Amino acid sequence: MDSTEIIEVRDFLAAHHPFDLLPAQALAEIARQVEISYVRKGHVVMKPGDEVRHLFVVRSGAAETRDPHGQLLARLDEGEVFGIRALLRGGTAVNQSTAIEDSLLFLLPRETFERLRRDQPPFAYFCAAFDGGRLADSADAVLGNKNLDLLSKRVDDLLVRGPVTIPDGATVREAAQAMRSEKVSCVMVTRDGRLAGILTDRDLRNRVVAENLPTGVPVTAVMTADPMSVEASAIAFDAMLLMGRHNIHHLPVMDKGAVRGCLTATTLINSQTASPLYLARKIHGCDSARELAEAVARVPDMVHQLADAGATSRSIGHIVSTLTDAVTHRLIRLAEARLGPPPIPYAWLAAGSQARQEQTALSDQDNCLILHDSYDEAGHGAYFRSFAQFVNAGLDICGYVYCPGEMMAQTDQWRQPLKVWKDYFTKWIDQPQPKALMLSCIFFDLRLVDGDAALFDELHDLVLEKSRKNGIFLAHMASNAMTHQPPIGFFRNFVLARGGEHAHTMDLKHNGVVPIIDLARVYALSAGLAAVNTHDRLLAAAEAKAISQDGARDLIDALEFISMTRLRHQARMIRDGRKPDNFLEPGILSSFERTHLKNAFTVVKTLQAAMAAAYHLSRF
Amino acid sequence: MARGWFGSDDVRRWWLSARCAPGALKDYYRVDTPTEDTPWTRAEFAAIDLETTGLDPDVDDIVSIGLVPIVGGRVVLSGALRRLVRPTRPVGERAAAVHGLLDDVLAAAAPLEEVMPEVLAALTGRLPVAHHAKVEREFLTRACRRLYGRPLEVPYLDTMDLERRLLGRSDTPLAEGMLRLDACRSRRGLPRYRPHDALTDALACAELFLVQATMLGGAKPAQLRDLLN
Numbered sequence: 145m146d147s148t149e150i151i152e153v154r155d156f157l158a159a160h161h162p163f164d165l166l167p168a169q170a171l172a173e174i175a176r177q178v179e180i181s182y183v184r185k186g187h188v189v190m191k192p193g194d195e196v197r198h199l200f201v202v203r204s205g206a207a208e209t210r211d212p213h214g215q216l217l218a219r220l221d222e223g224e225v226f227g228i229r230a231l232l233r234g235g236t237a238v239n240q241s242t243a244i245e246d247s248l249l250f251l252l253p254r255e256t257f258e259r260l261r262r263d264q265p266p267f268a269y270f271c272a273a274f275d276g277g278r279l280a281d282s283a284d285a286v287l288g289n290k291n292l293d294l295l296s297k298r299v300d301d302l303l304v305r306g307p308v309t310i311p312d313g314a315t316v317r318e319a320a321q322a323m324r325s326e327k328v329s330c331v332m333v334t335r336d337g338r339l340a341g342i343l344t345d346r347d348l349r350n351r352v353v354a355e356n357l358p359t360g361v362p363v364t365a366v367m368t369a370d371p372m373s374v375e376a377s378a379i380a381f382d383a384m385l386l387m388g389r390h391n392i393h394h395l396p397v398m399d400k401g402a403v404r405g406c407l408t409a410t411t412l413i414n415s416q417t418a419s420p421l422y423l424a425r426k427i428h429g430c431d432s433a434r435e436l437a438e439a440v441a442r443v444p445d446m447v448h449q450l451a452d453a454g455a456t457s458r459s460i461g462h463i464v465s466t467l468t469d470a471v472t473h474r475l476i477r478l479a480e481a482r483l484g485p486p487p488i489p490y491a492w493l494a495a496g497s498q499a500r501q502e503q504t505a506l507s508d509q510d511n512c513l514i515l516h517d518s519y520d521e522a523g524h525g526a527y528f529r530s531f532a533q534f535v536n537a538g539l540d541i542c543g544y545v546y547c548p549g550e551m552m553a554q555t556d557q558w559r560q561p562l563k564v565w566k567d568y569f570t571k572w573i574d575q576p577q578p579k580a581l582m583l584s585c586i587f588f589d590l591r592l593v594d595g596d597a598a599l600f601d602e603l604h605d606l607v608l609e610k611s612r613k614n615g616i617f618l619a620h621m622a623s624n625a626m627t628h629q630p631p632i633g634f635f636r637n638f639v640l641a642r643g644g645e646h647a648h649t650m651d652l653k654h655n656g657v658v659p660i661i662d663l664a665r666v667y668a669l670s671a672g673l674a675a676v677n678t679h680d681r682l683l684a685a686a687e688a689k690a691i692s693q694d695g696a697r698d699l700i701d702a703l704e705f706i707s708m709t710r711l712r713h714q715a716r717m718i719r720d721g722r723k724p725d726n727f728l729e730p731g732i733l734s735s736f737e738r739t740h741l742k743n744a745f746t747v748v749k750t751l752q753a754a755m756a757a758a759y760h761l762s763r764f
Numbered sequence: 765m766a767r768g769w770f771g772s773d774d775v776r777r778w779w780l781s782a783r784c785a786p787g788a789l790k791d792y793y794r795v796d797t798p799t800e801d802t803p804w805t806r807a808e809f810a811a812i813d814l815e816t817t818g819l820d821p822d823v824d825d826i827v828s829i830g831l832v833p834i835v836g837g838r839v840v841l842s843g844a845l846r847r848l849v850r851p852t853r854p855v856g857e858r859a860a861a862v863h864g865l866l867d868d869v870l871a872a873a874a875p876l877e878e879v880m881p882e883v884l885a886a887l888t889g890r891l892p893v894a895h896h897a898k899v900e901r902e903f904l905t906r907a908c909r910r911l912y913g914r915p916l917e918v919p920y921l922d923t924m925d926l927e928r929r930l931l932g933r934s935d936t937p938l939a940e941g942m943l944r945l946d947a948c949r950s951r952r953g954l955p956r957y958r959p960h961d962a963l964t965d966a967l968a969c970a971e972l973f974l975v976q977a978t979m980l981g982g983a984k985p986a987q988l989r990d991l992l993n
Contacts, residue, residue, distance in 0.1 A: 180839035182974035
């Protein structure tokens with residue numbers, strides 16, 4: 145055993161990203177390629193234009209990297225690498241790297257670096273993120289679990305077979321024979337190729353056998369005519385909710401008017417975590433705010449489970465927000481049952497994170513009410529005041545606590561006829577005041593939850609039409625989008641902000657997801673896009689060329705990574721019996737998480753800078 | 765051709781080389797070595813650590829040798845060497861407890877005469893560096909005498925001496941253990957390593973030497989003469 149394994153070097157590399165991605169054999173080999181150098185504090189390891197022949201790893205001490213303008217880019221602690229960018233650009237340094245403490249550095253020869261990039265895909269993906277490559281590639285290479293996320297699937301992803309159909313001239317016997325030979329529990333009846341009805345096992349039992357009907361009767365006599373259906377492109381979870389709400393077990397799936405298949409409760413349940421379905425069902429059966437509160441009290445657990453099961457934060461946001469919608473629906477029905485039918489049409493809108501379908505916990509409520517322009521204070525005022533108070537109070541009882549900023553339907557200002565709402569937005573857009581805009585920002589993320597869609601559509605169309613054309617308004621919104629900035633990265637147990645200040649915790653909300661949400665809002669408003677969800681906004685913005693494809697994808701990946709980090713952080717706090725918050729202590733991050741968070745921050749900073757330049761924002 | 769090292773020592777090396785029988789040690793002595801005014805960053809070194817069965821070179825055996833080259837001011841791990849040596853008699857439990865090498869493992873190792881040429885080749889043209897170099901110097905000299913009939917004569921750099929120098933020439937005696945390798949490393953901000961593997965200890969010594977040599981230099985790197993006495 146004359147093993148010349150350099151144990152200490154190998155083990156050190158194995159404990160740090162990206163070397164933790166390498167198999168043991170490769171690690172042992174690269175440990176033997178290492179050269180070790182000691183540099184004093186202040187020593188310039190590389191400066192722009194220098195030829196770089198090594199990848200550097202901080203073994204002890206610390207270093208920092210600045211761009212040619214002296215702007216701090218990164219502070220590098222034990223186990224962190226630098227020089228990747230230079231190596232990727234033909235071995236010429238782009239930035240300056242300086243030891244900020246007496247440091248021991250590991251140097252990995254360029255040839256070894258190249259070989260690792262060639263032979264070790266995870267390592268190559270890691271490097272790609274430094275050269276405008278995609279963040280998600282590297283994350284997936286490591287996690288490799290995209291398919292775990294069944295919740296983001298579309299309905300047609302879940303279809304296991306084509307449709308079983310019979311024409312409407314068939315008899316019940318023929319229908320039953322078709323079901324037997326195809327081994328299915330329901331058959332869809334078509335008329336001229338279009339869906340006319342559905343017949344299930346249960347119908348045969350209840351409507352044929354129990355009623356002692358002859359099997360020669362036409363199927364049209366016993367089928368459910370014009371059944372509810374769902375589009376093939378719908379999100380599976382939405383289909384699930386529809387089935388839960390109406391207590392149906394078979395849901396025809398349509399594609400441009402043609403029958404594509406049939407979704408059954410079994411397919412859905414087999415493919416989904418059961419608890420969201422269970423919760424949705426329960427919510428629709430609740431008769432009081434107290435019962436609703438009991439049902440949604442399980443949301444934090446559900447979020448935790450979904451995250452563990454590999455659901456993306458996007459799916460989780462969709463599910464949680466949809467459950468909030470369900471609670472709102474239920475409270476509205478209860479309010480109408482108590483107060484009587486509404487005297488005039490209204491539209492109940494969600495604002496903020498619920499509107500964007502990005503809620504990941506029971507958060508503050510943000511909502512408002514558009515009333516029909518026939519509104520008359522004397523005749524209708526009392527009804528809608530009580531109505532809004534009932535729903536807002538119910539949400540509060542459920543844990544969607546009253547909005548501290550009073551952005552709620554029970555606030556008189558935010559419960560107004562359509563024409564007043566139009567005036568609000570006209571003023572916000574045509575005469576933008578920075579402060580007023582900051583406050584009303586939340587109303588630029590709106591979604592109809594209940595009531596008259598036409599009221600919402602009219603307002604929404606106006607907003608999109610006006611904002612798209614108003615450069616000054618957009619510049620103000622863009623400037624708002626610079627309010628919150630991501631940190632530069634981490635240094636030891638600190639968060640490193642622009643200018644080099646240290647903080648003990650990072651605000652994953654305001655310095656993490658909010659800057660991305662703000663950017664997406666500006667892209668959407670500038671291109672007149674109806675999408676409200678940040679992910680959807682970014683995709684639509686790329687489509688409309690308001691942002692580059694790469695930029696949109698990078699932001700989406702960054703949002704997903706930061707959001708997941710936030711979810712995991714909150715799940716951890718819940719597990720420890722603490723009240724979940726957004727404040728992350730960098731000390732608990734793995735080397736992998738640190739690297740990817742830092743890459744995500746870089747993406748956000750880059751696109752913030754691009755937006756600032758596009759709108760000529762001098763302060764940035 | 766300028767002979768290296770230091771005046772009369774040069775002559776001595778030449779004399780030794782001439783007297784050596786052809787073989788590893790003769791080859792070793794044939795190679796030129798750097799002069800005293802060479803900046804340390806342009807010289808070559810080999811940090812070396814021996815694990816032995818005891819402290820008496822006349823009685824005890826070398827059981828393992830770790831060596832790490834230092835070239836151009838950097839530790840170069842591709843030249844690292846770790847060799848086990850078959851002892852002439854059983855190691856005994858006490859020594860085994862220290863370096864963790866058991867008799868049956870060592871019984872399968874190569875004898876010193878097979879290992880030594882490789883070690884001499886790795887030392888050729890390089891100044892040996894060791895922590896408390898007395899042990900390495902005595903054992904290697906003794907080994908060469910036994911195998912080649914001549915001693916291994918070369919100046920050693922001793923990281924323990926360098927540390928003592930860095931700590932200043934105060935009259936207060938140094939407390940017990942202050943000059944141990946791990947204590948010196950920790951004082952110089954170097955990471956903690958698991959002790960008593962010859963290669964790890966040689967690496968630990970090499971890194972400590974980088975720090976010490978850097979600290980003993982000013983605007984320009986220290987010259988060999990600054991490090992040798």
